[in-house]
Amino acid sequence: MHIFDVPGVCRYALGMSSGQIPDEDISASSQWSESTAARYGRLDGEEGDGAWCPITVEPDHLKEFLQIDLRSLHFITLVGTQGRHAGGMGNEFAQMYKIKYSRDGSRWISWRNRQGKQVIEGNRNTYDIALRDMQPPIIARLVRFMPVIDHSMNVCMRVELYGCEWLDGLVSYNAPAGQQMNLPAYPVYLNDSVYDGAGLGQLTDGVCGEDDFTLSHVHNGWPGYDYVGWNNDSFPGGSIEIMFEFDRIRNFTSMKVHCNNMFSRHVKAFQQVVCHFRSDSDWETTPLAFSPVEDEKNPSARFITVKLANHMASAIKCQFYFADAWMLFSEITFQSGTQCGADLVLEGSYDPTHKVDDSNTRILIGCLVAIIFILVAIIVIILWRQVWQKMLEKASRRILDDELTASLSIQSETFSYNHTSNRPGTAGEQESNSTYERIFPLGPDYQEPSRLICKLPEFAQSSEEPASKSTTQTVVQDGAPHYAEADIVNLQGVTGGNTYAIPAVTMDLLSGKDVVVEEFPRKLLTFKEKLGEGQFGEVHLCEAEGMQEFINEDYLFDVPEGQPVLVAVKMLRIKIMSRLKDPNIIRLLAVCIYSDPLCMITEYMENGDLNQFLSRHEPEGQLALLSSAPTVRSANLCYMATQIASGMKYLSSLNFVHRDLATRNCLVGKNYTIKIADFGMSRNLYSGDYYRIQGRAVLPIRWMSWESILLGKFTTASDVWAYAVTLWEILNFCKEQPYSQLTDEQVIENTGEFFRDQKRQIYLPQPVLCPDSLYKIMLNCWRRNAKERPSFQELHRALLDLQP
Known part of the structure; x- marks a missing residue:
């Protein structure tokens, strides 16, 4: 089965750092000593003398290599290298290197990037990891790292490969050479520019072409770079033939072909495809034919799925018939059927009338029954959790309504910033279907990041009541309050008015003697710059005159007497903020609560963030x-x-x-x-x-x-x-x-x-x-x-x- 559509998601470390790749699968052309053998060439490893080091590396003479055997074909999208650090004692690294790879161990291919360059930039010191994207990706079992030098120097390497297992099983394809389309303004080159000479290239590089084939996903790619294309006039039979060879006999369910359909340029998806199958040495006598629906309304490129009806084969030969002057493909993938996760492989040639034996049928039925039981169990758990969650929320609301009402020390009530009181769409209780919530039952220190349960003052009371009389109540799912305003801000300009996390209060801080924060005359504030906007108010940079009169004796401003002071004016949970006193925490200085808009005044540091x-x-x-x-x-x-x-x-x-x-x-x-x-x-x-x-x-x-x-x-x-x-x-x-x-x-x-x-x-x-x-x-x-x-x-x- 083909498990990916985009190379960006296939970037797992394949086991050099973790040790998943055993020592016996790591070899080298030579080693400086036993303590710098190939098995020590693992990224981030410090065993032995800290890396693989060959005896000698000569300029313009590539013979030294570190080889990794992955035991099966892998799709490799990224490589990482390091030098020899050895706890600060090492000073050897590869400034450049090349990569060779093989799918069977007999034929080795030199990797080239999309511009044809072989040499890869390596490391600049002994400790940093240099990650390099493989563009195009590599499909290989064996990979060799070959250090390159332009002057005499000692070289050591530690390496890692990133990617995922290549489950298509495709080891080669053979297609007619791509051709050139001559447009009035410029030529479009539709050749297979990354074909590696051993059977794989652009049709398996994981990159799908644009709707407009003259554009390219690839940096510095020429017009037509993403596609391989052919002209009908060059093929008298009206079709092109592509042969696909696989690693073993497989049970094929479908083939997906990414085609261009820019009919304004006389390009269309294929009119028909006829596929022949070979299981051992003989080709089946009855081919499979498929005709997609012709589309002359939508010029978008698209995947066309061809059902292969569970044919057993180790090779597939397909004839694609033209629907217009040109036919352009950018990607072809295959999906093969499975039995409980393992590829279904039958002995001998395939007979379409032959039934799978009873043992296989019993295995398949057993797997289906197990899957049904698992699905039923999951549904029961989900329903139970929903009921449990609602009970928890009701209980939490009752507790909070009775015990966790935050109040100002001046008015014994929390105020809200009425600057946004009439904003539509801010319902008191919001729910989300986030992929990342509800994975496990909530414990005492778990919260759902996309959920905000908060009775906002502007929705909790009628419009006739003054905002200063409102009370904010919040649901607390853990015992730890949080300091960042990130939990209650409206991300205006960021994500269009959404909230993050759940406000909370601390009972310990709210108990005991109140800390009085003085009212500050609003006329002494000069607004300079808007810093941001939160759901409970805006944050402004202001100059405050006479602020020295509002400061306690234990806090001093480094500002001359009578000079205005830069402060940040915003709204937050004032009572909690008033109790935070630390040299490295922004200090609440004063508040404006007797007239709208309600404000709180904090420090603002002169050098910004x-x-x-x-x-x-x-x-x-x-x-x-x-x-x-x-x-x-x-x-x-x-x-x-x-x-x-x-x-x-x-x-x-x-x-x-x-x-x-x-x-x-x-x-x-x-x-x-x-x-x-x-x-x-x-x-x-x-x-x-x-x-x-x-x-x-x-x-x-x-x-x-x-x-x-x-x-x-x-x-x-x-x-x-x-x-x-x-x-x-x-x-x-x-x-x-x-x-x-x-x-x-x-x-x-x-x-x-x-x-x-x-x-x-x-x-x-x-x-x-x-x-x-x-x-x-x-x-x-x-x-x-x-x-x-x-x-x-x-x-x-x-x-x-x-x-x-």
Whole structure:
């Protein structure tokens, strides 16, 4: 069966790093010593002397190689290489290399990219992993990495292959050479440009062509690059023949052919296909014919599925008949039938009148019965969970209505930001069918990320009642409140008005003596810039006059007397915010509640957020001198990271979960002072950092732990994961988004690898400026088991020890 349609989803580590590929399947042309043998050439491995090292590599004379036997055909889309690090003692790596591959071990093929280049750029140091896309992908069982040098140097390599098993079974095809179409403006080349000479090429590269065949998915691809095409005038019989050879006899159910149908250019899908089947040495006498419905209304390219009626064959020969002057294909795949997951293979030649024996029938019936039982069990579990969930929600509402009503210390009631009170479509209770929710029953520290259950004031009372008299009630599914405004913001400009996570309150913080926050005269606020908008109000940058009179004695502004102060004006849970007092947490200064719009006033740091601050700077070195950019020393980076750990240590001590820790949510003051904030999510500048799940939940998935994405579980341990990603951002000077080489869907797929725990997950690579000791801390923060991750107290202590 063909298990993929897009090469982007077929990017699993195939087992060098994890050890799934055994030592006996890794060989080499030579080795410097026993401690640098082929078996030590595993990516991220440090066994032996830390890598595979050949005896000698000579310029312009490729004879050294590291060979991997995958034991079966695989579709390889990505490769990774490293040099020899050996705990800082190694200094050997391959700056360039080539790849050769084979499907049977007898014929070796030199890989070339889509522009015909063989040499692949390798590593620039001994520790970073260099990932390189295989464009086009490789279909092979055996792969060789061959280091290339242009001057005398020692070379060592550690490698990994990424892809998935090639289940089509197709080992070669033979088709007429593609032709050239001469359009009035330019020629269109429809040849099989990536055909490897051993039987596979563009029709199996996983890339489907555009509706307009003159365009190309491929960078620098010429017109027609994605298609192989033929002209009717060149084939007197009105058809072209393609022969497909497979690895063994298979039970074929269908063939999918991706065809162009741009009839305005005299291109149409095939009129008819006639297929002949060969099981052993003889061809069947009765071919199979199929005619698709001709379409002269829709010019879109499309897959045409040809039913192959469970023919048993090791080779298929198909004649495709022209429906117009041209016929263009970009991809052909085959699907073969299975028995409980294993390919059905019968001995000898296939007789269409022969019935499958009783043992096979019994196996098939048994599998069907087992599947039916499993489906029934799943339906029962789903129905039971829905009933249980509704009971839990009703119970939670009763508890919250009685016990968890948050109140302001001044009015004993929570206020809401009425700036959005008449916004349509914000129902009090919203539900989602997110793929990533409801995977497991909710425990005390699980939440559903795409669900917001909140009785908003503007819907809980009549229009005649003043907004200042309203009360906000929230459902709490875990015991940990969270600090980030990301849980209640409306992502205007990001995802069009959707909410993220569930607001919560802390009983410990709401008990005891109230903290009085003074009313601030609105006339002393000068609005400068809108920073963002949340569901409960807008966030503005303002100048505040006379703010010194509203500050407690334990807090001082570094601003001359009488000068206006930059502050952030926004709406949040004021009572909780008023109790947060830490040098590395944004401070609530005052509130405006006696007239609309209701506001709260917090600090705003003069250098803006950490992401923008670092992206404008460079590390000290030659590059900074050439660009004349301002620099930040490594010691200052460590100092900022230590402050973030300190602030998070404080929040975690109060059982707060931030949920959106990232450089965009850290503000920078004088002398690299850092304070953790929470309104980065509501800024259009960072819309690309958030991913929408089925139209509702928006999640910063590149910073989130696997359990937060898949299970909706948000804890201090998930904040620890996000802290390590934030640290990775800092050490890269925020020049790159985490997992920038992966799409959002691939990031989610990678979290699935953490869940399955088969050692196929991809970690963020070690930044150039990151010492090994610090990267080890980051890897500990990304442990699969949340209980094995360090606490913020431990992180803060470790970072203090690393400071010079």
